[in-house]
Amino acid sequence: MISLEVCANSISSALAAQNGGAVRVELCDNLKEGGTTPSPGQITMARKLLHIKLYVLIRPRSGDFLYNDIEFETMQADIRYCIEAGCDGIVIGILKADGTIDKERNLELVRMAKQFSLGITFHRAFDVCADQYQALEDVIELGCERILTSGGKSSAIEGSAMLAHLVDKAAGRISIMAGAGVNDHNAADLVHYTGVQEIHASARGIVHSQMLFKNDHIAMGEVMHDEYSFDQTDAEIVKKIIAAANA
Numbered sequence: 420m421i422s423l424e425v426c427a428n429s430i431s432s433a434l435a436a437q438n439g440g441a442v443r444v445e446l447c448d449n450l451k452e453g454g455t456t457p458s459p460g461q462i463t464m465a466r467k468l469l470h471i472k473l474y475v476l477i478r479p480r481s482g483d484f485l486y487n488d489i490e491f492e493t494m495q496a497d498i499r500y501c502i503e504a505g506c507d508g509i510v511i512g513i514l515k516a517d518g519t520i521d522k523e524r525n526l527e528l529v530r531m532a533k534q535f536s537l538g539i540t541f542h543r544a545f546d547v548c549a550d551q552y553q554a555l556e557d558v559i560e561l562g563c564e565r566i567l568t569s570g571g572k573s574s575a576i577e578g579s580a581m582l583a584h585l586v587d588k589a590a591g592r593i594s595i596m597a598g599a600g601v602n603d604h605n606a607a608d609l610v611h612y613t614g615v616q617e618i619h620a621s622a623r624g625i626v627h628s629q630m631l632f633k634n635d636h637i638a639m640g641e642v643m644h645d646e647y648s649f650d651q652t653d654a655e656i657v658k659k660i661i662a663a664a665n666a
Contacts, residue, residue: 421610421664424474424596425652426450426621430464432652436471439622439657443472445510445540445567450621450650452481453543456497459504466504474508474540475501477528484514484544491524498528502535509537510567512544519549520557529561539563543598546571551581555588565594567619574600575609575618582613603659607666620660624653 424443425436433444446465447454455478457465465473479486479493486494494511501509511528513521525541532539541563548554551571558566568585570578575597585595597609598619606618628647639646 421606421615421661422617423622423657423661423664424598424617424619425657426454426598426619427465427652428621428623429651430461430468432621432623433465433469433473435652435654436622436657437469439652439654440661441471441657443474443507444469445474445476445619447476447478447510449481454478455481456494459500462501462504462506466506472507472538474510474538475506476510476542477501478510478512478542484512484547485516486513486524494528495531498531502532502537507538508532508540508564510540510542512542514544514548517549518547520554520561522557522561525561529563533562540596541566543567543569546578551585552588555585555593559589559593563593565596565617567596567598569597569599572599575613576600576605579609579612582609582615586614601660603656603663606660606664610664618660618664621650622652622656622660623650624656625649626651 422442425441427433427444428450436444446457448457449455454476477494477497479490509532513524515521541558545566545568569575570581572578596617596619597615601618601620
């Protein structure tokens, strides 16, 4: 059985993931920037309402994965909150300036989590490492459960050859979870070609606002777009991805 983890950008998305049959939620914010740590309120409510596994992204900002001391302390504080909230796991990834895994800092976070029996996923910081095969060995040494990766490409389909190599090199020592651009149209081919047992997707659809009055001449952010719609995980899309992956 190929399992699906859903990258959920809200409580509503997390509940849709659960209703659609996902085994786990990676709760995050700001998906358009690659994801950042969600608010304490989101974490608390997700834990209250979900009966599937809840993992939380620990990423204090968008951009690269080289963090200063204050950002690292923020990550530690966020993990402490996740522990107190009763989360099942965390999603981490810290690199050094030369593109290698920062084993010392990652290990501190892993030890914090494992002390309270939280699971650990190493996220797509892995995809921008200088040497993915060495990074694989380093992440295994850290004691993480899985690596979320697109094979070093913008999408898992583009990186499918590397994903297959990583599954082979991992040899069961760690799970390789394919993510980035995974949908119901490509999930079957991706699983068949790479041999992954876990896939990761946001499974999002567009939700249109119920506002009656709309000001269409304003942008709330840097880029002009529709302020009266937003992306949210769709339970039916979740079901389709799972069905396709297991066809």
